[in-house]
Amino acid sequence: MPDSDDTATTPAPLDLPGPGDWLAWVTQRCEDQLAEAERQVGLVKAGSSDAPVVLLAWNKAETALANAEAVSLWAEVHPDAGVRDRADELSQRVHKYVTELGLDRDLYAVFAALTPDGLDDDGRRVLDHTLRDFRRAGVDRDEATRDRLRELSEQGVKLSQDFGRNIRDDVRSIRVAPERLAGLPDDYREAHAPDADGLVTITTDYPDLVPFITFSADAQARHELALAQNTVAWPANDQVLQDLLAVRRETAALLGHDSWPDYDTEVKMIGSGQAVADFIDRVGEAARERAGEELAVLLERKRVDDPSADSVATYDSRYYSELVRREQYDVDGQVVRTYFPFEQVREGLLEVTGRLFGLEWIPVPREDAGTWHDEVASYDVRLDGVRIGRIHLDLHPRDGKFKHAAQFDLVRGVAGEQLPEGVLVCNFARGLMEHDEVVTLFHEFGHLVHHVLGGQTPWVRFSGVATEWDFVEAPSQMLEEWAWDADVLATFARNSEGETIPRELVAAMHRAEQFGKGLYAMQQMSYAARSYWFHARQHDDLTAFGDELQSRYSVFPPLEGAHMHCAFGHLDGYSSGYYTYMWSLVIAKDLFSAFDRDDLFAPEVATAYRDKVLAMGGRKDAADLVADFLGRPYSFDSWTAWLAE
Structure with missing residues (x-):
């Protein structure tokens, strides 16, 4: 469908400033959304006893709050330290306001007085969860307790920011003689030339760390780097x-x-x-x-x-x-990695997930996307010809950036109101990838798919990855399976000579994967x-x-x-x-049991999974989503069988 038709029926993506004034934009975006939240909260407190009317205003308030809370993304990824610091300050303001709302007895009284008359199942769920949130915030406690809870909330936000900032800003390193790179791949050694003192610097950033601890034959050097990694942000x-x-x-x-x-x-x-x-x-x-x-x-x-x-x-x-x-x-990791140049893997991932879920990933030119760094790649997401979201891939390390791998919300989707946008933040090398890193990329991209597909609901609190927190990893862990399939890998895993990764090598990788x-x-x-x-x-x-x-x-x-x-x-x-990671893995193995291992793209099961689990967001409890897809409650059986293989 052409863009003209597409944009006529769906909301537009967020207008990012690109080379413009990010400090002003981030500030204005957050402050405008906070002001809108306050306006909608005022409408909630206006005294209506009509549950649909109240919940509509509350949904708009929560939408604005989610937009304001997304300011925390810029503290993790923006290359300008001033923007990162401002984002932290603004995030504190947002969380302070959210805390105040949770302890607002007048606001709580409005919801407590509502009856569910006129509400559908989703509306009733919104009301139930809202009342639960107020109770968990402490709205029913005495004044002194509520005051202390406010103080603790503010302290907790600042401490969390300090904790993350200390990790983000503390890149440690070791310096070793070139001969101590024995065992490392050729491209790694070429990328780590000696300095003026004749020494090579190896940092704790993932593109340095992972190949070194995997392939370095120097036990003492591995020890030194491991110690550096495990003293980041100490004391x-x-x-x-x-x-x-x-x-x-x-x-x-x-x-x-x-x-x-x-x-x-x-x-x-x-x-x-x-x-x-x-x-x-x-x-x-x-x-x-x-x-x-x-x-x-x-x-x-x-x-x-x-x-x-x-x-x-x-x-x-x-x-x-x-x-x-x-x-x-008979699996040599240095041989395996030659089949996984980063750019090929990224494009292969998009092709695989597009085919699996019936999605199109349409590249957005950098000048149109308005991204915050030259290495960020943006794509519009289409389903049945209609744009349903936008994603941004920020996949390489740089100073001051989040050090691990995660998906961040930029915009939570609300049907007819705003398009879901997510940001995948990772720290992969720009050259060859380890297969473990390919698996990680598939995993993290699963969160992004979940965010977009689940972002088509009218209720923001059910939008995207909005299920119970110990379920959120299950869909991503299941998507890892596609990074192990020989037919899937054959679509993008090729070495510099254009040779496709051999099926017998993938089979050996499978056998080797059982070890450990x-x-x-x-x-x-x-x-x-x-x-x-x-x-x-x-x-x-x-x-x-x-x-x-x-x-x-x-x-x-x-x-x-x-x-x-x-x-x-x-x-x-x-x-x-x-514990969420292993708990979710138990469920992921059970979810995967429904797929045909000889045809991982079988449309009937893939579409059912997409629509009954991912697209539902948080509209049902996770156990019910799994049961809807599997036709039974989840069990440990598939995980136990996997462990015993």
């Missing part, structure tokens, strides 16, 4: 995290909960803090025997290099796992245990307690001198809920 974030944990503990107590995990899980699939602890132990026990067997294989291989070795360190695990896969499974599942599950539980137990109880020494949890849940010993919690960004956004 600053140690106290910041302690203060943030204290804020969360006190908040939970004031709201009548025994712990922050109990408060946090009240609105999640898992249901309770104790259920999180039980889940961590369940997965750990299920994986322990296999992890021990895999560790023995790594140790045996390490003893070929060092006969006196009696343990495998965390910084050994990726290197020796790579050697085991190369020597025992137990190790992975155990290490994930060590992270999940930190996330849970740091929040469940107070601990004076987070490093020592983290090491204790590492010893309990992982087969790899703690790294002496490391303080990984200081750079563990998920302790902010996911708080006590890092």
